[in-house]
Amino acid sequence: xTRSAEINPRGAxxxxxxxxxxxxxxxxxxxxxxxxxxxxxxxxxxxxxMPEIRAARIFALPDHLDxxxxxxxxxxxxxxxxxxxxxxxxxxxxxxxxxxxVISVLFGAINGYALSFWRPRGGNLMFGLLMAGxxxxxxxxxxxxxxxxxxxxxxNSLIGIVIVHVLFGLPLVTLLFRNYFVTxxxxxxxxxxxxxxxxxxIFLEIMLPMSVPMLVVAAMMQFTxxxxxxxxxxxxxxxDNLPMTVQLNNIVNTTTGERLYNVNxxxxxxxxxxxxxxxxxxxxxxxxxxxxxxxxx
Amino acid sequence: MARRQKKSFMPxxxxxxxxxxxxxxxxxxxxxxxxxxxTKSKLFPSGAYVGFDQYERLLGSSKWIKAxxxxxxxxxxxxxxxLVIGFxxxxxxxxxxxxxxxxxxxxxxxxAMSFVVTGLVWQWLMNPVLGVQATMQGLGWESFSFDLLxxxxxxxxxxxxxxxxxxxxxxMVMMLAGMRGIDVEQWRAARVDGxxxxxxxxxxxxxxxxxxxxxxxTLLTMGVIxxxxxxxxxxxxxxxxxxxxxxxxxxDNLFQRQNLGLATAAAIMLLMSVxxxxxxxxxxxxxxxxxxxxxx
Numbered sequence: 001x002t003r004s005a006e007i008n009p010r011g012a013x014x015x016x017x018x019x020x021x022x023x024x025x026x027x028x029x030x031x032x033x034x035x036x037x038x039x040x041x042x043x044x045x046x047x048x049x050m051p052e053i054r055a056a057r058i059f060a061l062p063d064h065l066d067x068x069x070x071x072x073x074x075x076x077x078x079x080x081x082x083x084x085x086x087x088x089x090x091x092x093x094x095x096x097x098x099x100x101x102v103i104s105v106l107f108g109a110i111n112g113y114a115l116s117f118w119r120p121r122g123g124n125l126m127f128g129l130l131m132a133g134x135x136x137x138x139x140x141x142x143x144x145x146x147x148x149x150x151x152x153x154x155x156n157s158l159i160g161i162v163i164v165h166v167l168f169g170l171p172l173v174t175l176l177f178r179n180y181f182v183t184x185x186x187x188x189x190x191x192x193x194x195x196x197x198x199x200x201x202i203f204l205e206i207m208l209p210m211s212v213p214m215l216v217v218a219a220m221m222q223f224t225x226x227x228x229x230x231x232x233x234x235x236x237x238x239x240d241n242l243p244m245t246v247q248l249n250n251i252v253n254t255t256t257g258e259r260l261y262n263v264n265x266x267x268x269x270x271x272x273x274x275x276x277x278x279x280x281x282x283x284x285x286x287x288x289x290x291x292x293x294x295x296x297x
Numbered sequence: 298m299a300r301r302q303k304k305s306f307m308p309x310x311x312x313x314x315x316x317x318x319x320x321x322x323x324x325x326x327x328x329x330x331x332x333x334x335x336t337k338s339k340l341f342p343s344g345a346y347v348g349f350d351q352y353e354r355l356l357g358s359s360k361w362i363k364a365x366x367x368x369x370x371x372x373x374x375x376x377x378x379x380l381v382i383g384f385x386x387x388x389x390x391x392x393x394x395x396x397x398x399x400x401x402x403x404x405x406x407x408x409a410m411s412f413v414v415t416g417l418v419w420q421w422l423m424n425p426v427l428g429v430q431a432t433m434q435g436l437g438w439e440s441f442s443f444d445l446l447x448x449x450x451x452x453x454x455x456x457x458x459x460x461x462x463x464x465x466x467x468x469m470v471m472m473l474a475g476m477r478g479i480d481v482e483q484w485r486a487a488r489v490d491g492x493x494x495x496x497x498x499x500x501x502x503x504x505x506x507x508x509x510x511x512x513x514x515t516l517l518t519m520g521v522i523x524x525x526x527x528x529x530x531x532x533x534x535x536x537x538x539x540x541x542x543x544x545x546x547x548x549d550n551l552f553q554r555q556n557l558g559l560a561t562a563a564a565i566m567l568l569m570s571v572x573x574x575x576x577x578x579x580x581x582x583x584x585x586x587x588x589x590x591x592x593x
Contacts, residue, residue: 020494028389031382032403038418038462039406045421056431058422110311118308126316133323135571137523139547139564143333143557144326167322170315199307228411230526235552245413249530252417261421272414279409283402286409287470 046070046266053261069262073270077263079250086267089247093227093274095158096243100165101222107166108173108218113207115174116181117189118199127178134171138231146235156238164236165226172225173218176292180214181207217289220282224275244271327568330561338557351562361563364541367453371542372521375460379517380510382461383468388498390469391476401473405466412463416530419459420446446532452539456531463527464520468513475509476502508582515578522571543567 037059045053046069047062075085115123145164146155154160184207192202208215233243242250248271252264279286337347355361386404390397407415422429425444433441445455479502487497503510525544532540543563550560 024389024392024394027385028394028400031386031389032400035403035407035462035466038422041422042418053427056427056435058428058432107314111315114308114311120308120312122316123308123312126312126319129319129323130315133319135519135575136323136327137544137564137567137571139544139551139560140330140568141322141326142548142564143551143561144329145322148326167318170318174315199311224409228413230411230413230529231548245411245526248417249413252420253530253533261424261427264417265421268414268417272410275409275411276406279406280402283398283405287405290408290467290470291474 042265042269046073046262046269048262050258050260050262066262069260070266070270072260072263073251073266077251077260077267079247080254080256086244086247086251086270089242089244090270092237092241092247093244096161096165096233096237096241097223097226100162100169100226101219103162104166104169104173104222105215105218107170108177109208109211109215110203111170111174112177112179112181113203114199115178116184117186117202117207127174130171130174138168142235149236155236156241158237158241161233161237161241161243164232165229168232169222169226173222176218176221176289177211177214179292180211184210216282217285217292220278220285221289224278224286227275330564333557334561334565336558338561340555340557342557347558351558352566354559355562355566358559360538360541361543361546363538364543364546367538367540368521368524368542370453371457371460371524372518374454374457375464375521376514376517378457378461379464379468380514382465383513384472384498384503386465386469387472387476388495388502390473392494401469404469407463408466410463412526413530415459415463416527419455419462420531423455447536449536449539452532452536456528456540459531460524460527464517467516471509471513472506475506479505508585511578511581515575518574519571522567522574 041058044060044062045058047065047067048069049062049066052060052063073086075087076083077085114120115127149155149160149164154163188206189202192206197205227243228245229243230245230249233241234246237243237246248267251267252259333342334351335346335348336343337345337350390400394400423443423446425431425447428443430441430443433443445451445458483501484497487501492501523544524542525548528534528540528542528545534541534545544567547560547563547567550556550563554560
C-alpha cells in the first residue's frame with residue numbers, strides 16, 4: 001500500500017518527453033491543422049481582392065485587409081439575375097428559425113413531461129412511432145406534404161416552413177425531454193399531485209423551471225439544425241422566404257460570368273457565423289446536446 | 298370520479314398534436330408515397346396501378362444504379378473513415394494532453410456548420426486553377442494533385458474528404474465520453490503487464506465501446522442515406538453523374554423531371570435501406586436490454 005503514490009496515474013502531468021509523447025502531439029497538431037485550415041482559408045480568401053486571388057496562393061495572408069467582399073456578400077451578391085446579397089436570406093433564416101425553435105421545444109417539453117409522469121394510454125406506442133419516424137428519409141414525406149400544404153394554402157409560406165420544421169423537430173425534442181424528465185424523482189411529482197396541482201400547474205411551476213438546462217440544450221440543437229437546414233427550406237419556404245443556406249448555394253453555384261471567390265467565401269462565413277457563435281460560446285452544452293440526441297441510434 | 302376523469306384527459310390531450318403528427322404526417326404521408334410508387338404517375342398522381350413497374354424501371358436506370366453505387370462508396374469510406382479518425386483523435390486526447398479542450402473544440406466545430414457551407418469550402422479548396430493544388434504547384438511541388446472534384450473517377454472521394462472533415466469530430470466526442478467511463482483499474486493492470494498504450498486501446502478499450510460505437514455508426518449511416526445538401530453544394534452531382542446520389546435522384550424526379558411514380562419508388566427503396574440497416578441494431582439493443590433485465 002505504500003506504493004500507491006507510484007501506481008496512481010493522477011497528479012502532475014508527465015514531464016518526461018518521450019518519442020511517444022512527441023508522436024502524440026505531432027498527430028494532434030496535424031489533425032488540428034486539417035480541421036482549421038479550411039476555416040483559415042475561408043477567412044483570408046474573403047479579405048483578398050480578386051487580383052490577389054488569381055495569384056493562386058490560397059494560404060497566403062491578404063496584402064491588406066479588404067472588407068469590400070463582405071459588403072458585396074451581405075447586400076450586393078448576385079444569384080442569377082437578382083443581386084441583393086445574403087441579407088434577405090439572413091432575415092428569412094431568423095424568421096424561420098426563431099418560431100420553429102420556440103414552438104418545437106415547447107411541444108417537446110410538454111410531450112416529455114406527459115410521457116414521463118402521466119403516462120397516458122398509448123404514450124409508449126406514440127413515442128416508439130415518433131422515434132421510428134425520425135429515421136425515415138425526408139424524401140418519403142415530401143410529395144404528400146407539398147400537396148397537403150398546397151391544399152391548406154400554406155405551401156411556399158413562412159408559416160408553412162415553420163410548421164414543417166416543428167413537425168420534423170418533434171422526435172428529437174421529445175426524446176431529449178423524455179430522457180431528462182425520467183431523471184427527475186417521481187416523489188416530487190407525486191407530492192405536487194397530493195397538494196392538488198393539476199397537469200399544467202405542475203408543468204409550469206415545477207417541471208419547466210427545473211428543466212432550464214434541457215431547454216437550453218434542446219433550443220441550441222434545434223436552432224443549429226434548423227438554421228443549417230437546406231432541403232426543407234428549398235422545398236417549402238417559397239421564393240420570398242428562402243433561408244440563408246439556399247440563398248448561399250444560389251449565389252455561389254449559379255453565378256454567370258466571373259466567379260467572385262472572395263464574395264463567395266464572405267457569404268459562406270456569414271452563413272456559418274450564427275451556428276459557429278453558438279458552438280464556440282457554449283461548447284460543453286453543445287456536446288451535451290449531441291450526446292443526448294445520439295442515444296436514439 | 299370526476300377527478301379521475303380529469304387525470305386521464307389532460308395528458309392525452311397534451312400529446313394529441315404529436316399523435317396527429319405521427320398518424321397524419323408520418324404514417325399518412327408514407328402510405329401515400331408507397332401507394333404512388335405502384336402507379337404510373339408522371340406530373341400528377343395517377344390512379345392507374347402498374348404493380349412493380351416503377352421499381353423495375355428504377356433498377357433499369359443507369360443513373361439510379363450509379364447513384365446507389367456512389368452512395369455505397371461514399372458511405373463505406375465516410376463511416377469507416379469517421380470511426381477510425383474519430384477513435385484515434387479520442388484516444389490521443391485521452392492520453393492526458395495539454396490544451397485538451399482547445400483541441401476538442403477545433404475537432405468538433407465543423408459539425409456545427411451546415412453541409413452547404415462544408416461543401417462550398419471544400420469546393421474552393423479543391424479548385425483546380427486557384428485552389429490548394431495551384432498553390433502547392435506554385436511553391437515548386439509540380440506533381441501535387443488535389444483537383445478531385447473535376448475528375449469523373451475521383452470526385453466522389455473529394456466529397457468523402459469534405460464529409461470526414463465535418464463528421465469525424467462527432468465520433469471523437471462520443472468515443473471520448475465512452476473512454477472516460479472505463480474503469481481506471483484496467484489501465485493499471487495493463488501497465489503492470491507492460492502492454493503498450495496503443496494495444497490497450499485496440500484490444501481492451503475498443504471492444505468495451507460497443508454500444509456508443511453502434512450508436513454513432515447508425516447515426517452516421519443515417520446521415521449517409523440522407524446525403525443531399527453536401528453533394529448539391531460541392532458538385533451538384535457532377536461531373537456527369539460522378540457524384541449523383543439517391544436523395545438527389547429523388548428530388549430531381551420529384552420536382553424537375555415530373556416523374557412522380559419513379560421518384561416515390563426510389564424514396565421507398567431509400568426507406569427500405571434504412572430499415573435493413575437499423576433493424577439489426579435495434580434488435581441487438583433490444584436483446585441486450587432483455588438480457589440485462591434477466592440478469593437483474
